[in-house]
Amino acid sequence: MYPNWILQRAYLTPLRKALAYKKQSWTFQELQDLSIKRARQLVALGIQRGDRIAIMGPSKPELVIVMYACMHLQCEMVMLNRRLSQDELAYQLEDSGAVCVLIADEDIAKLPPETGHYLFSTIEEGVERTVDIEKEWPLHQTTTIMYTSGTTGFPKGVRQTVGNHQASATASVLNIGLQAHDVWLCAVPLFHISGFSILVRSLLYGNQVVLYDQFDVEAISQHIIVGEVTHMSVVAVTLERILHTLEQHNTKASPHFKLMLAGGGPVPVDYLVRAHALNLAVAQTYGMTETSSQTATLASEDAMRKIGSAGKPLFFNQIKIAQPNAKGEGEICIRGPHVTPGYIGRFAQKDATMDGWLHTGDIGYIDKEGYLFVIDRRADLIISGGENIYPAEIENVLLTHPAVKEAGVCGVADEQWGQVPIAFIVLHEQASVEQLQAFCLQKLAKYKVPKEIIITDSLPRNGADKLLRRKLLQ
Structure with missing residues (x-):
């Protein structure tokens, strides 16, 4: 048994700032x-301890409070992605068997028709009913259920337990270190593992979270320039926006800003070089929904020496490469206390691990010093004339062109070669297709x-701004 994180944190540091949003802030006691x-209001509406509840809303304090309320009731929270279509949400609601949806008022139009729900405003205005709040939680208790992005078929509902989240947060902090006055800026969605894990770290380590419901690059960059925050989680596309803004302002990160964790897929090497020039410490990480956030993270002191690496496994974790080829490249497999015990719904009978190892579907290798390099998703691999082509390698090259803001690459069928790569590009400034192809030919x-090469206004991304290559052709 482990302590109820919310009660224990409020007991230890009741008056310390826990959450800030716009011009408001709340202590852990509040x-x-x-x-x-x-x-108590949820119980009055008929929600019972241990119920499986779906939750949807923007990353605002109201959502945090509703989630913490469900955690007090030891409910299993199905975290719904606000960017999904009604059909996609309908699938998750049916698959999860959630008894109802707790939803922010502004999101009600996103729900499939005739879905049982309670609006946040209805809950907040409702009566209270007495309920005993457990002071301890069992380690195996499912806290959250998050659906994978469905890159390999139907999305899977992944269970994440108290033990999973706790092991992930502890290993992360053993790696990066956190102090009482550190402040984590959260501009990633709370329904995604990267966002929720920030809240878990806040509760376990007593750090303040500065919350953003939308990615405001000017305001966020200002926090970094001034040094009002010390840590932040990003994906490649949001990192590039921050880099571009700092470069446009001809300024650098404050020495008070300590570390940016970059996940959601390989970070282009060019971004890491630019960040280094701006005194912005970036630690590339590797993790997934099934591992409750990070599995490996590159120490900041190795950022330039091992550029492009996702680092070494965190303290409690193990990584191996299954069936490596002659170059040592193969499927990345993970073992540790942060790995999900399994799935729900249509995948409830699917084992999460084989002989204790989670097979990720990602391709990578481990160098002689033990550093992990993630090459790409196995499902995104392009095989052209018998040659393996990794989309991320082509994207990395395209992103070094000064005119290219974003790049996505996928394979299309070809009579002669089986498959060939094509690229979709979002531009910073004018450039012709011929110039971009000539640039690629050099590298x-x-x-x-x-x-x-197709020039477009935007690329398809999921709720965590991760590129969805399978949707590029659509």
């Missing part, structure tokens, strides 16, 4: 009191050069 009140083998 969050505890509000979340207990909300738990890539001819068979890797995109056979077609």
Whole structure:
């Protein structure tokens, strides 16, 4: 048994700032009191201890309080992605068997028709009913259920337990270190593992979270320039926006800003070089929904020496490469206390691990010093004339062109070669397709050069801004 994180944190540091949003802030004691009140209001509406509840809303304090209320009731929280279509949400709601949806008022139009729900405003205005709040939680208790992005078929509902989240947070902090006055800026969605894990670290280590419901690059960059925050989590596309803004302002990160964790897929090497020039410490990480956030993280002191690496496994974790080829490249497999015990719904009978190891579907290698390099998703691999082509390699090259803001690469069928790569590009400034192809020819083998380059206004991304290559052709 482990302590109820919310009660224990409020007991240890009740007056310390826990959460800030725009011009408001809350202490850990205030969050505890509000979340207990909300738990009593949920019980009055018929929510019972241990129910499986779906939750949807923007990353605002109201969502944090509702989630903490559900945690007090030891409910299993199905975290719904606000960017999904009604059909996609309907699948998750049916698959999860959630008894109802707790939803922010502004999101109600996103729900499939005739879905049982309670609006946040209805809950907040409701009566309270007495309920005993457990002071301890069992390690195996499922806290959150998050659906994978469905890159390999139907999305899977992944269970994440108290033990999973706790092991992930502890290993992360053993790696990066956190002090009482550190402040984590959260501009990633709370329904995603990267966002929720920030809240878990806040509760376990007593750090303040500065919350953003939208990615405001000017305001966020200002926090970094001034040094009002010390840590932040990003994906490649949001990192590039911050880099571009700092460069446009001809300024650098404050020495008070300590570390940016970059996940959600390989970070282009060019971004890491630019960040280093701006005194912005970036630690590339590797993790997934099934591992409750990070599995490996590159120490900041190795950032330039091992550029492009996701680092070494965190303290409690293990990584191996299954069936490596002659170059040592193979499927990345993970073992540790942060790995999910399994799935729900249509995948409930699917084992999460084989002989204790989670097979990720990602391709990578481990160098002689034990550093992990993630090459790409196995499902995104392009095989052209018998040659393996990794989309991330082509994207990395394209992103070094000064005119390219974003790049996505996928394979299309070809009668002669089986598959060939094509690229979709978002531009910073004017550049012709011919210029971009000539640029690629200088840096890539001819068979890797995109056979077609399509200029577009945006690329398809999921709720965590991760590129969805399978949707590029759509």
